Amino acid sequence: MVRQASSPDEIFDVELPTIPTTSRGLRLSVGTTTDLFVKRHAEANTTTRHPDNLWPPSAKRAINRWKHADDSRTPARPMTSAPTGPGRINGTAMHGLYRRAVTKETSEATAYWHGHLLWQWQEVNPGTKAASSELLSAWNLILAEGLSLQPEPTPYGTDRESYTSTWKSQALLAGSLPYAAFSLPASDALTWRVAAGQAGLVYDREPDPQRLGYERIIAGRAETYGQLFDLDAISSAYAEALPDDIAQLHIAALQEHRDIRVGTYASADLLLEHAPLPIQGLTLGHPVAMTLMQAWDAVALIPVPTPRHAESPVAASKPTCRRPDIPVCEHEGRHAWIGEVDGALSDELLKFTQVYYSTDFLIQGKPSSLDDLLGRPYLIAVTYRRYVATPILLRRKISAELHQLICCLLRGMDKRDDEDEQVPGRLQGPERLHAEARINQAFLSSV
Numbered sequence: 186m187v188r189q190a191s192s193p194d195e196i197f198d199v200e201l202p203t204i205p206t207t208s209r210g211l212r213l214s215v216g217t218t219t220d221l222f223v224k225r226h227a228e229a230n231t232t233t234r235h236p237d238n239l240w241p242p243s244a245k246r247a248i249n250r251w252k253h254a255d256d257s258r259t260p261a262r263p264m265t266s267a268p269t270g271p272g273r274i275n276g277t278a279m280h281g282l283y284r285r286a287v288t289k290e291t292s293e294a295t296a297y298w299h300g301h302l303l304w305q306w307q308e309v310n311p312g313t314k315a316a317s318s319e320l321l322s323a324w325n326l327i328l329a330e331g332l333s334l335q336p337e338p339t340p341y342g343t344d345r346e347s348y349t350s351t352w353k354s355q356a357l358l359a360g361s362l363p364y365a366a367f368s369l370p371a372s373d374a375l376t377w378r379v380a381a382g383q384a385g386l387v388y389d390r391e392p393d394p395q396r397l398g399y400e401r402i403i404a405g406r407a408e409t410y411g412q413l414f415d416l417d418a419i420s421s422a423y424a425e426a427l428p429d430d431i432a433q434l435h436i437a438a439l440q441e442h443r444d445i446r447v448g449t450y451a452s453a454d455l456l457l458e459h460a461p462l463p464i465q466g467l468t469l470g471h472p473v474a475m476t477l478m479q480a481w482d483a484v485a486l487i488p489v490p491t492p493r494h495a496e497s498p499v500a501a502s503k504p505t506c507r508r509p510d511i512p513v514c515e516h517e518g519r520h521a522w523i524g525e526v527d528g529a530l531s532d533e534l535l536k537f538t539q540v541y542y543s544t545d546f547l548i549q550g551k552p553s554s555l556d557d558l559l560g561r562p563y564l565i566a567v568t569y570r571r572y573v574a575t576p577i578l579l580r581r582k583i584s585a586e587l588h589q590l591i592c593c594l595l596r597g598m599d600k601r602d603d604e605d606e607q608v609p610g611r612l613q614g615p616e617r618l619h620a621e622a623r624i625n626q627a628f629l630s631s632v
Contacts, residue, residue, distance in 0.1 A: 249285045249287075250285060251274060251283045251284070252283065252284055252285060254283065255281075256281065256282055256322055256324060257361065258324035258325070258328065259281045260328065260340035261340075262299050263340075267299065269300035270297070270299060270301030270302065272297050273300065278297075278299060278300035279300055280297055280299055280300070281296070282296055282322075282324070283295050283296075284308075290309060290426070291309055291310060292308045292310055293306075293307055294306055294307065294308055294323060296323060296324070298340050301339070303334065304327050304333065306323075306475065306478070306577075306578055307478060308474035308477070309477035309478050309481060310474060311419070319361070320360075320361070320362070320363050320414070321472045321473065322361070322470060323472055323475060325361075326475065328352050328356075329356075329362070330579070331348065334581070346368075350368050350369060353366075354377050354402070357386060358377075358380050358381065358384050361470075362470050363405060363413065363447050363467070363470050364404065364405035364406065364448075364450060364457070364470070365403075365404060365405075366403045368393045368396055368399045368402070369402065370398060371398055371399065371400055374399075377402070378390070378402075385407050386405065386407065386451075387405055387406070387449075387451045388451050389453055390402045390403075403452065404451050405450060406447040407446055407448050408446065408447060409442075409444050409445055409446050409447070410439075410442040410444075410446075411444060413447065416439050416442075420435075420440065422473055423463065423477065424436060426477050427477075435463045438463055439463050442464050447468055450468055457469075462476065462480055463476060466479070475578055479576060479577055511615050511616060512592045512593075513592075514592065514593050514596055516593075520593045520597030521593040521594050521597060522594070522597060523558060523559045523565075523594060524559055526555070526590065530587060530590055533587045534565075534587060534591070535552060535558060537572075537583060537587060537591070538552050538558060540568075541568035541575075542568055549561065552564055562594075565594055566595060566598065566614065569595065569615065570618045570621065594614075595614025595615045596614045596615070597614075599617070
């Protein structure tokens with residue numbers, strides 16, 4: 186019953202790749218690194234530089250500069266004299282949110298804590314007006330989910346679940362988070378409900394079935410979406426970034442929620458997971474730029490060739506439905522074979538299958554070596570499908586070289602013995618796995 190309140194993992198340490206571009210310049214991130222852009226800076230700077238300084242003066246004009254985004258949600262630095270991480274700008278440890286333009290349409294973004302890279306993602310630029318709400322912040326995703334690219338050091342301490350629940354409960358009271366679901370000890374939950382009444386929040390609660398003595402609380406703001414967000418500006422951002430038919434579906438959902446309270450979803454009977462994607466993003470306090478990237482990633486894969494006239498300015502003004510983040514094989518002859526992979530790529534491939542392996546797959550366990558993977562090549566397809574099915578903002582990034590290799594291996598494994606060439610119109614390995622993941626996501630969101 187809804188009521189008004191009364192009173193793993195391993196990090197892939199790789200070079201950031203060149204990101205493939207669609208017809209309108211939209212790019213999707215496929216790489217991450219702990220020492221950001223060291224190689225790119227080194228190529229631009231021929232003079233000696235301090236190895237920990239990621240921003241030598243002579244390299245400032247080589248790439249777009251990182252801009253720090255002020256945000257009151259930024260977690261405090263450690264109280265103890267903990268060592269700082271390698272992320273630095275002009276010798277100063279990076280701390281907070283940083284963005285830089287990649288193209289007119291996209292930006293790269295990172296979250297740092299005391300010099301340590303917590304998370305990295307890419308955003309679709311929605312325009313300043315659409316992204317101006319104080320309720321929207323990347324920290325609302327990172328801290329609410331306890332995201333980090335490595336187990337430690339992080340701001341979460343030894344009990345990540347306790348940290349995220351406490352953070353969400355306090356962020357709601359402070360007015361920096363529109364909605365959240367969390368668990369608190371029964372005594373703390375009682376204190377929180379009193380404060381929620383003073384803050385005018387809407388909530389629902391029930392005993393936490395997984396934690397004895399805890400209450401599970403779902404809470405949200407009492408205001409409507411139209412009162413909290415500039416829905417017209419956000420609708421314009423979706424219209425500009427997405428294909429017309431898909432954009433109109435998202436815009437209709439936004440307009441239909443104009444007079445609906447955010448707290449409507451603060452109910453155990455009405456799951457936010459069933460709400461349209463733009464509503465999920467706003468409700469959780471995610472920036473429009475991040476939700477737009479999720480919307481783009483969810484665009485259905487349609488195996489049609491790019492029309493010749495797409496190079497014209499008019500035709501290229503809107504994105505096509507071709508998946509822009511699936512590397513194509515431009516080599517001549519047969520596709521790659523696992524037995525031929527060596528060097529650093531072999532280590533990356535093994536790490537990839539280990540990170541995205543699930544105990545639900547098979548009882549044999551994670552692959553322990555490249556020879557083990559050679560004996561179970563199907564694991565590449567299984568783990569890649571899980572990688573694709575992971576929401577893009579929660580997806581662990583991989584290098585462009587590894588992505589290229591995986592797609593080539595999948596096409597080789599998917600090729601029929603009686604085929605000299607791929608049959609036109611039939612989806613190959615990586616494209617087929619993308620399509621299956623999208624179909625599965627659509628089905629899960631409909632039940």
